[in-house]
Amino acid sequence: MQRGTGARRTQRTAGDLPRWVWLPAALGAALVVVPVVALLTRVDWSDLPALLTSESSRAALWLSLRTAAASTVLCVLLGVPMAFVLARTRFPGQALLRAFVLLPLVLPPVVGGIALLATFGRRGLLGSSLEVLGVQVAFSTTAVVLAQTFVALPFLVISLEGSLRTAGHRYETVAATLGARPSTVLRRVSLPLVLPGLVSGAVLAFARALGEFGATITFAGSLQGVTRTLPLEIYLQRETDPDAAVALSLLLVVVAVLVIVLVRGREGRS
Amino acid sequence: MQRGTGARRTQRTAGDLPRWVWLPAALGAALVVVPVVALLTRVDWSDLPALLTSESSRAALWLSLRTAAASTVLCVLLGVPMAFVLARTRFPGQALLRAFVLLPLVLPPVVGGIALLATFGRRGLLGSSLEVLGVQVAFSTTAVVLAQTFVALPFLVISLEGSLRTAGHRYETVAATLGARPSTVLRRVSLPLVLPGLVSGAVLAFARALGEFGATITFAGSLQGVTRTLPLEIYLQRETDPDAAVALSLLLVVVAVLVIVLVRGREGRS
């Protein structure tokens, strides 16, 4: 077959977007981008290198990356099955369960932290039993991961459930008529089909975990290297040196943008 | 045509879910539900009525509902066009723009508030021009709405963009071949088709706006009836009476669950 001669590629044309759409879209983008730019104007660039390489910053960044990655994995492991159950089955009380799953979104994070303490703390619902087993969850790195998972899980579930609903289950039905057992269908058909939704969901969850502050400080405390993630470090810096806090936030922003561009870029190419 | 005789309805069968999926799904649900239940065990039910009907609580609830509704509307007005632009067009720097749109997710809300101050504040990038026009954003309810919109916008955009991508643009193409102009296609085909995604996105945005604390306190301040939303009220209560704060959080939870069940319930039925 003859290959394309020019640089131009054949495209399927989408229904073009009406021009006016760009106006509110630009406004919306401005609402998000301008404050970030404004923030840049407040940064004292000369302090930046020292600040970013200080031991506490590095420890916080490294802890943040590790815990956010771990809680993203947890979110995927728990959230994917939840999204499937919500999108593909029907049972009484499902609407209520869905609302509950959304709760961490609406709960102020500190209250979420209190709830986690009420569960895993020494006097908590499970904490007392766990303590008997010699496991202490609260105030450890595990607690950070739990707090981040708690607030980030809904993002993955909601985003994936939406994709699953939009994708429908026609291909799953076809796979079943070809003799594929439910696990096979899940692995070879459903998951690959909603991969874009899963990736978005995971990116959202990672971003939320990375930015998590309130639940972490309440449930896990703020101990350098153990529970003091980057947002907690930023918060502390703000007490003594607000400008340094802003500069440190930039680090968080850069990390987040890197992760998002990398993940989304790769996905776009496939 | 003869109508169904029994209560049983004909169903298309989906590929059933593998049984083991229920285990991690239940674990995930527990992770979210158990802390909320644990929180309930901490509530002092006798104080509740007085607390919930106190003037400050009612003012905070009413303000929260108004501002969260307003910022959800803003998110829809700005976010829908953004999602369309991200999902349906290609331009250089698009990946970067998408990453920027996600920033408010990862930025600690307090830093988001600082960024908004740097933009709309009296000394901010736009604030000084606004002041000349006699508009003062800070310390006003407008500031609350702006802060909530800033943090909630990504939820709507990401969730809707995912739906748009999953839905594809085949129906939009068909509409164009039937002679529909882009605006008509948007209104009569694209939007109705992704309505479930739009509703999820709006619910997410509303929930996030309702729970917003850090950006609001930093950018808008905290004055009863004007800028002190329910989460701010909860934080204040916590200083003097942590149990009261937990009880107040329940109010937030109830409101959120109500809104979610109402919206999702109606959607499920259509």
Next chain:
Amino acid sequence: NDDAVDPRADVDSTLVVYAAASLKGTFTELAKEFEAANEGVTVQLSFGGSSDLVSQISEGAPADVFASADEKNMDTLVGDDLVAGDPQDFASNTLVIVTPPDNPGDVTSLDDLADPDLDVVVCAPQVPCGSAAQKLATAAGVTLAPDSEEQSVTDVLTKVTSGEADAGLVYVTDAKGAGDDVRTVDVPQASQVVNTYPIAVLSDAKQPSLARDWVELVTGSQGQKVLRAAGFARP
């Protein structure tokens, strides 16, 4: 995971100190001195809002020492029997007026903070700095007209340094920390409203003797010098 510092990795030599966020600068400095003086000892510092820290300690946080920004929160712990011995006051703080460096509202005294045309921010009465502000206003016979009642001193300070507010009431230490970003206006009646910082060894402390050493350091001359440099007054 190995390069993370685990407080329990070497139980014999790690001291965990829970302290109010406003002590971050001073305690960090003191921790270095403490480690230098005690070979092989690591000081782990956890900072937060005093009430956050109290609820964490109640939930079993592995802390040896607690330093609060107010007496009320310390009293809560004492009431819960979580404190070994008596808390000791080690520092105090008073309020000052801060304005942006160019003082756009021409604020010269506490009376100006009653002007509804000025954008004035204070702490909410529910938080320690807010109740102090209220007492101060009462003592000075002024009715404040705030545009916002903030959650914490830091929030008040942010509003002032960003130029959003014309004036605010903050602790001396905060004003000092902000340096050139604010102009300070002293309030004569401030000395009548003093906020006291207590410190105590906790009853669950795994390192009671190191904890006592820490309390000694903080209350001792070395600690007082560092605190004074940061703007704290004697208790």
Next chain:
Amino acid sequence: MSIALRLQVPERDVDLALDVAAGSTLGLVGPNGAGKSTVLAALAGTLRPPHARLEVDGHVLVDTATGRWTPPYARGVGLLAQEPLLFPHLDVVANVAFGPRSRGASRAEAERIAHDRLTELGCTDLADRRPGTLSGGQAARVALARALAPDPGVLLLDEPMAALDAAVVPQLRTILAQVLRRRRDAGRTAVLVTHDVLDALLLTDTLAVVEHGRVVDVGPTQRVLEQPRSVFAAELAGLNLLRGTATSPGLHTPEGLVVHASGSTPPAGAPAVAVLDPAAVAVHLEAPAGSPRNVWPATVTAVEPRGRRALVRTDVVSADVTVDAVADLLLEPGRRVHLVVKASEVQVHGL
């Protein structure tokens, strides 16, 4: 594998029973919306009907009375649905290999089977393509290959050749006939939905005519097509069919047409159909005076060329005439004509 199905889907106005003997192929024909795809969906288990009982090889797979339900993947029933629905994330080989893989074949074995099926259907060159880049007919062929690959005990095919071009249909029909023969020898069963009389004749043993969700005729394919009892089957077989009430010489239609027939006729007054070949119908502009007993005035509705002959459709019956006759008589839609049929060419049978 024998099949015994009893099915009621009130919302779709479907209420029927069907039996397929082991090792045979059942054809399903009928108008659009008759319920053919519904029957296949119920057999495959992609539809959960409110009232149904399904036995395959003596095993009860579904019985709504007892609540018994066997999910699709556990039935050993394969379905080629009306839409290709190729998995968009897998290339063509992986699509075809999917079934064998799911039924436990090794990767290499599954790919071998896939390549065999693709070769059989003339799609080898598509092996590495993504479904999104296939033409309509290419996708239909790959979907057929995918449905054949797992070689299930019961194979359901919903219009497998509707999208295929005229040039490959005969060839694919031959291949399908071979596949079905091979399966028949192994006792495997198939159900084929088609709109094509050649498919019915060459691929099926038994033919069921479905109309409005009911089986209106079922029997050996040849019989159903040659002695049609429904307008649909007659149209499919290219025959004319008139419904009415038996009379001593033949049949009365509700429209008042009198049909004269020869041979045995059902008892007078019984519902009956008259069947006649379009080739036996002559077209005249004036009513002729001669012997033929049946002379029916009619209006031409369409003229369809068929090589050197043409089928002249009218509001009564169709006539198969030469293209010369079409030209001579100026036959075109709207023209009033007289149709003439000898009584000996008309068969009447009861219903």
Next chain:
Amino acid sequence: MSIALRLQVPERDVDLALDVAAGSTLGLVGPNGAGKSTVLAALAGTLRPPHARLEVDGHVLVDTATGRWTPPYARGVGLLAQEPLLFPHLDVVANVAFGPRSRGASRAEAERIAHDRLTELGCTDLADRRPGTLSGGQAARVALARALAPDPGVLLLDEPMAALDAAVVPQLRTILAQVLRRRRDAGRTAVLVTHDVLDALLLTDTLAVVEHGRVVDVGPTQRVLEQPRSVFAAELAGLNLLRGTATSPGLHTPEGLVVHASGSTPPAGAPAVAVLDPAAVAVHLEAPAGSPRNVWPATVTAVEPRGRRALVRTDVVSADVTVDAVADLLLEPGRRVHLVVKASEVQVHGL
């Protein structure tokens, strides 16, 4: 509206030019994957080709050389694609009314048009249904109604009747013929992709045969089908076609077959095709001694019953014989036979 299209899509191996006169209907036929749907997509603007120029009624709508591009909605070109793709959120009437509404008709007017189209296509009873609840054929009919409703200047139909049942196809073909005639009188143009020779004969004026993305024959429909130059068109017309090199008595095929013909033949050595009717081919078990000049040994590949006759397909050409002959000679796939054709029945023409 006249159409002039020049199209190159290298990734799909399509490179062709097509012209359609105002007020005529062009038929597009060709094997699966030949590029028919690609042509329609380029005309409708749902595909943006790397190299193309399109003029409609003298207006340049697309010219990749100058970068000119007219979006689909501004072309006045309507497309019925191969998949129905009914809007799932709209009921059937709203689907059909969508086009007229989009082109500015009032709601009432659009619904009136929609109801007219649905009535024409026999779908009135589906009016309030959701697309998800339609059968395959019902969806295809509604999609056709939707495509016809806006009555665009240029109407593109991609296999409009592939999913329809045998009983309604003749009727719908008549309706489509009326619609196209009405449009023709208004100077409107249509392009129809089909796999059915009757559609080509009854609905199109001009027929283009597309193979491998190239137009291999184009001309008046009758001519293209009666004097086919491609195997595909011959198969479609039910004729046999042999390709080869002209010789003085007829033609040599690359496989070594010698074909004797009568009448004028192209100059020897030129590429040529021999065309013969299956009815002119006799089947013998032994090579006969008599006069026919063409006696070709062959193997039967398939036997297709056609009423009282049957088409016997072989590896050389097909023969149209009586069903009695099939039974007498035990004709079945694999059987070795001799095909006998008189030279006077063979026409050879150059390419």
